[in-house]
Structures are given as structure tokens and as C-alpha cells.
Amino acid sequence: MMNNCFPQLPMKFRIYISVVAAMLAAGCADKGMTIEERLDTIQADTLFRIEADTMFSEAWEIRLWQPVDHRNPDGPRFSQQVFLYFAGKDRPVIVETEGYGAREGRNELASLMKANLIRIEHRYFEESRPDSAEWEYLTTWQAATDHHRIIELFKPVFSGKWATTGISKGGQTVMFHRYYYPEDVNVSVPYVAPLNFGPEDERMVPFFESVGTAECRDRVFRFQKLALEKFDQLFPIFLKYAGERGWTFNRVGGPETAYEMTVLEYEFAFWQWGSVPCDSIPLDGDDEKLFRHLADVGDPRYFADQGLEYFEPFFYQAMTEIGYYGYNFDRFAGLLKHARNSEQPEFQFSAPQGPDYVYDYGFGRKVAEYIREDAENFIFLYGEFDPWSATAADPGDNDKCLKVVKEGGSHRIRIMNLSDDRREEVLDRLEEWLDYPATR
Structure with missing residues (x-):
């Protein structure tokens, strides 16, 4: 048994070989898992291939097992519908956090960045309903933890940077996930997402x-x-x-x-x-x-x-x-x-009849404070005439975030229907923050 790895070599050669060995080890670590290896190990109710859009090489529909209560991971579970579209392990990953049900279809951010796409149905909607609707587990934290867990599952597969995005209630879900798990992704792009302060927001x-x-x-x-x-x-x-x-x-x-x-x-x-x-x-x-x-x-x-x-x-x-x-x-x-x-x-x-409703008036203001003071790499998109712009997120003086309001715009605002200068501003930020070229 050799106690010295390089007993016959001068010191400078030992250093050189050590550096090469470290580089090789790093290369192996960067390789991570293949998508197939990851899919083979996840706990899913069902998992099958679906036809991939021309943007992607492969696609899957997954019903992933999730705890109803993430504070009790060994308790009751439900299957959460997830669509996974694979474009390349070195490309960015866009996570679309739906506010309701999830469907197959294109995503603007994934198209612009030629990125992988993970689309997640919101808990308690459509295929992602627990057998027993225990409403106390339908909270922003539980939903954010669903998303956190899915992101953690697929992080070893991809070497590119990560972004979350969603529209309207899906955009709210983006903000709430990032509030609870700010380090999960590099970028967040909520579209037309209200940040309300009450059940009848007076704004x-x-x-x-x-x-x-x-x-x-x-x-x-x-x-x-x-x-x-x-x-x-x-x-x-x-x-x-x-x-x-x-x-x-x-x-x-x-x-x-x-x-x-x-x-x-x-x-x-x-x-x-x-x-x-x-x-x-x-x-x-x-x-x-x-x-x-x-x-x-x-x-x-x-x-x-x-x-x-x-x-x-x-x-x-x-x-x-x-x-x-x-x-x-x-x-x-x-x-x-x-x-x-x-x-x-x-x-x-x-709302469901039966529960006694007590509104948490502090939650929205806590998220608003996070966005003003601590949030990074957010792009908020709103339409001027959309009523949800009345309760829009406001980064204020936080120059690490960008807010774009389309003049005369509605709830249908998208990056590609912005004015030329604002669209370029958004694409430039995406390229910088995701370290990948956008499609123009």
C-alpha cells in the first residue's frame, strides 16, 4: 500500500499532476446526472414521454409525489403534475409556476432564451388535488416548498442558470416562492402579478x-x-x-x-x-x-x-x-x-364553504418589503390599463430589479409586445443575468 501518491517525482511535477487531477475531478462533478438518471430516481405516480415541441429534443409528463404538508413529509401525499421539456443540459432552465392548472404549450421566456422548461401545476388544482381537501395546507409557503423541492430535484441535471416565471396568479406564485427561497434561482420574471394587501384591496x-x-x-x-x-x-x-x-x-x-x-x-x-x-x-x-x-x-x-x-x-x-x-x-x-x-x-x-376565514394582512406587506429591500434579478411586467397594475409589486429604489409598465397595456402584456426600447432593455437583462444569448 502506497502512502505517498508521487514518491518518485520532483515537487513541481507533483503539483502539476495534482492540479490536473483536481481539474478532472471538477469536470466529473460538473457532469452531474443525465436527465434519464434523474427521472429513474424520482418518486412519481406516473411518468411518461410526450411529444416534444420543435424547440425541445425530449419531453415528459410527470405526476410527482409531494407531501400535502411539507412539515410532515411522512404524512399524506398527493401527485403534482409537472411537464418537463429538455433543450440541453448547458442551457438555462425556466420554471413556470402556474397559478392554476398546467397545460402543454409554449412559454415566452423559454422560447426567447432557447431554454429548458419545467411547468408546474399549482397544488389543489386539476390533477394536483389531494384526495382530501384539507384547506389549511393550501398556503403560499406550502406551494413555494412544492416548487423548491422540484427545483432541487432537477438542479443536478443542468449546468445553466435558472429562472422562474408565471403570469397573473402564476406571477404571484413566482414572487412568493422567491420570498421564501431567494437562492433557488438566478432570475424571476413575473408577468402582470398583483401583490394585494387585503381581500378587497382599496387601491x-x-x-x-x-x-x-x-x-x-x-x-x-x-x-x-x-x-x-x-x-x-x-x-x-x-x-x-x-x-x-x-x-x-x-x-x-x-x-x-x-x-x-x-x-x-x-x-x-x-x-x-x-x-x-x-x-x-x-x-x-x-x-x-x-x-x-x-x-x-x-x-x-x-x-x-x-x-x-x-x-x-x-x-x-x-x-x-x-x-x-x-x-x-x-x-x-x-x-x-x-x-x-x-x-x-x-x-x-x-371560496370553499366551511372554513372560518381570517386574512393575514401582514403577508403581502412582508413580500413588498422583501422586493423593495432584498430582491435581486427580478423583471416585473405590467400593463398600464390592467387593474392589477394598481396593486403591482414596486421595487422602488432597488436597482437590482427592473419594473416595466407598458403604456396603455392590458393583462395581455408580453415581452415581445413591448416597445422596441423596453423589449431590448428586458432582453439585455435576461442575457446578463442568465449568461446566455436571447433570440431576437
Whole structure:
């Protein structure tokens, strides 16, 4: 047995060989696991290949086992749906944290950076629901820990840098994950993500008093007022429309309430999506035309039992941690006969019935403080006319983050529909922070 590795060589050769050996060892360490080796070792309910988009060489759909309660890892589990798209182990990895269910499809950030993509369905939605809906485990920390665990599982496979991204509630999820696990990824890009401070965030009120032009705001209000004044003419059309689709309205308090709530929602939806020119809002014409416009913009299904069932997990979170908005009932005094402002948050009827709801008013402000003082390498994207910009994250003087607000933009804002100069600014930051060239 040799006690000296280099007994016959002069010192300078021993140093040289030691350096080479260290470099070889580092090379082996950098190699890490192959994607197949990683997939062979994870605990999954199901795992199978799916057809890969042309951007990727391989793709898989995975139902990954997760603890319902990460503080009790040996307790009940649920399977969380994950889509994995492989482009190359040396490329960046984009983790898309969905706020709801997950679907196959493209991701803007992965396309721009020619990156790998991991898309994660949010716990308690679609295929990722525990057998027993114990709502107390639907928290921002539990969801963030789902994402942390998945990132840790796949870190050994990839040598490129990591980014999280998501849209709307998915963007909220990006912020919350990074708040709890700031070192998990190098970059975060939340799109149109609100950071609410209450179940009915009051910052919405001044937003609707100043958004767009005075003429457009007035036209929106006049249409809402007309739709309430013509209740007797439009409500029968509403009933027929809902009946053809099999919708019921028990939770909201009946179809009459649902109709009035649709009128109240019209203002938010009009500005959020920006899909209807202001001068096309009808203020006269036949009743069918008026109702069709109301339904196209306000979407009555939002208040139907069938629509609310899907969004129950979201509204649980909205009433406990992540917040939402309410309506300005006072503007329509005397016109509302069924929808009523109450002491409870307006949308509590949409949340699971049974739990006692206590809102954590400190959580959103803690995340806001983290973003102002400690966050790094965030790119926040918002549309000026999107109501969620009223409760947007604000990095303030934190020059390690970038916030871009598209002039006149809506909830549909994307990097590629920014103005040329702002798009280049975003792409330059992505290239710098991910150390990889973007597609232009």
C-alpha cells in the first residue's frame, strides 16, 4: 500500500499532476446526472414521454409525489403534475409556476432564451388535488416548498442558470416562492402579478377613478348604468343564455344577483383585457346587442356554480393570504336590487364553504418589503390599463430589479409586445443575468 501518491517525482511535477487531477475531478462533478438518471430516481405516480415541441429534443409528463404538508413529509401525499421539456443540459432552465392548472404549450421566456422548461401545476388544482381537501395546507409557503423541492430535484441535471416565471396568479406564485427561497434561482420574471394587501384591496378605487381617459371611464359607467336600468329587458336574455349552457347560480345568491354582479364585473374586465375599443361600447340599440356585449366582456360564467367550482382553491387563497378586489356599490345606489355590499369580503361566497376565514394582512406587506429591500434579478411586467397594475409589486429604489409598465397595456402584456426600447432593455437583462444569448 502506497502512502505517498508521487514518491518518485520532483515537487513541481507533483503539483502539476495534482492540479490536473483536481481539474478532472471538477469536470466529473460538473457532469452531474443525465436527465434519464434523474427521472429513474424520482418518486412519481406516473411518468411518461410526450411529444416534444420543435424547440425541445425530449419531453415528459410527470405526476410527482409531494407531501400535502411539507412539515410532515411522512404524512399524506398527493401527485403534482409537472411537464418537463429538455433543450440541453448547458442551457438555462425556466420554471413556470402556474397559478392554476398546467397545460402543454409554449412559454415566452423559454422560447426567447432557447431554454429548458419545467411547468408546474399549482397544488389543489386539476390533477394536483389531494384526495382530501384539507384547506389549511393550501398556503403560499406550502406551494413555494412544492416548487423548491422540484427545483432541487432537477438542479443536478443542468449546468445553466435558472429562472422562474408565471403570469397573473402564476406571477404571484413566482414572487412568493422567491420570498421564501431567494437562492433557488438566478432570475424571476413575473408577468402582470398583483401583490394585494387585503381581500378587497382599496387601491383599486383610485385606479378606476383615473385609468384611461375621462371620456372612456364615463362610457364604461354609462353602459353599466344602462344594463342595470334595463334589468327587466336584459335579465330574461341572461336566463336563456345561462340555461343553454347549463349554468346555475346558487352560491352567488341566485341568477338575479349573478346578473347584477356581471354588470359590476364589467368595469374590471373591460380594463383588464383591453379587447374592446372604448368607442364600440353600445349605449343604445336592441336588447340582444346590449346583452351580448355585457356577456362578452363581463362573462357571467364567472359567477356560475360551474365556474366557481374550478376557482375554489384560488378564492381560498384570496380570502386568507393573496388578496383580491371588491366593487364600488355606492356608484350604483338605487339601481342594485339584489347584489349587496356586506361586512364580509365580496368574493367570500366563491371560496370553499366551511372554513372560518381570517386574512393575514401582514403577508403581502412582508413580500413588498422583501422586493423593495432584498430582491435581486427580478423583471416585473405590467400593463398600464390592467387593474392589477394598481396593486403591482414596486421595487422602488432597488436597482437590482427592473419594473416595466407598458403604456396603455392590458393583462395581455408580453415581452415581445413591448416597445422596441423596453423589449431590448428586458432582453439585455435576461442575457446578463442568465449568461446566455436571447433570440431576437
